[in-house]
Amino acid sequence: MRILGLTGGIGMGKSTVARMLRRAGFPVFDADAAVHALQAPGGRALPAIGRLVPGSVRDGMLDRAVLRRAAVADRAVLKGLERIIHPMVRQERDRFLARARRAGHSWAVLDVPLLFETGGDRLCDRVAVVSAPPEVQAYRVARRRGMAPAEVAAVIARQMPDREKRRRADDVIRTGLSRNDTMRRVRRLVARLRAEDGMRLRAEGKTP
Numbered sequence: 001m002r003i004l005g006l007t008g009g010i011g012m013g014k015s016t017v018a019r020m021l022r023r024a025g026f027p028v029f030d031a032d033a034a035v036h037a038l039q040a041p042g043g044r045a046l047p048a049i050g051r052l053v054p055g056s057v058r059d060g061m062l063d064r065a066v067l068r069r070a071a072v073a074d075r076a077v078l079k080g081l082e083r084i085i086h087p088m089v090r091q092e093r094d095r096f097l098a099r100a101r102r103a104g105h106s107w108a109v110l111d112v113p114l115l116f117e118t119g120g121d122r123l124c125d126r127v128a129v130v131s132a133p134p135e136v137q138a139y140r141v142a143r144r145r146g147m148a149p150a151e152v153a154a155v156i157a158r159q160m161p162d163r164e165k166r167r168r169a170d171d172v173i174r175t176g177l178s179r180n181d182t183m184r185r186v187r188r189l190v191a192r193l194r195a196e197d198g199m200r201l202r203a204e205g206k207t208p
């Protein structure tokens, strides 16, 4: 089984592309969803987060806005949060990969916002970066999340610059135009992945 890493900055359209890949039949690991599950009521990460940011967990419920404000305001809080969350996400990811392997998939997709920042790309056979112009990114984030412009800027500043991600990518999927255009680009990526399957089977002396 080969691994496709899917990454991109906040609001670049990563989840949309991940959904399209899932619909095309690929198993997709969603790191943001794994984080949310770890932070949901009863989630494994809650006790440690409650100790890190007193007042962020009340009656067994995490107040994400409180945690986000604390993490954006103080780099040490964000680092502490990452130290709690990232090892747990890696564990979930490895379980997902084992399941996908057992199910006999030829590709599995890791949808991880901080793929390069956390070295997750080393596990991948190929990395696709989802990208849109900065003004489109800012507009999408502000519209969907209702984050203050300063908060948006702080999150973006903590991620690897889009230019650097694109430089490291095997594939760049532009999402600045219409959804149909994004869909066409995803189809082209899927065709490249399938072509790689064919080449590999032929190299192993098996005809696809």
Ligand SMILES: CC(C)(COP(=O)(O)OP(=O)(O)OC[C@H]1O[C@@H](n2cnc3c(N)ncnc32)[C@H](O)[C@@H]1O)[C@@H](O)C(=O)NCCC(=O)NCCS
Pocket: 008, 009, 010, 011, 031, 032, 035, 064, 067, 068, 071, 078, 081, 082, 085, 089, 112, 113, 114, 155, 158, 159
């Ligand atoms: C800071 C938190 C509470 C903000 O919650 P919120 O509901 O506002 O955002 P959500 O979790 O949906 O994340 C949205 C986007 O923010 C960006 N982001 C999240 N965490 C980080 C981080 N540590 N560094 C840089 N960008 C981040 C990503 O682009 C992500 O897709 C939350 O993101 C969190 O707990 N982050 C720490 C865990 C982490 O590193 N997650 C990244 C995926 S591995």
Ligand SMILES: Nc1ncnc2c1ncn2[C@@H]1O[C@H](COP(=O)(O)OP(=O)(O)OP(=O)(O)O)[C@@H](O)[C@H]1O
Pocket: 008, 009, 010, 011, 012, 013, 014, 015, 016, 017, 032, 113, 140, 141, 144, 175, 176, 177, 178, 179, 180, 182
């Ligand atoms: N052509 C397009 N391709 C992808 N997304 C688009 C497009 N046009 C508009 N959008 C919108 O952009 C927004 C951001 O997309 P998405 O949620 O996929 O981003 P993301 O990279 O997963 O963001 P986040 O890191 O904030 O979760 C969504 O509301 C989506 O509907």
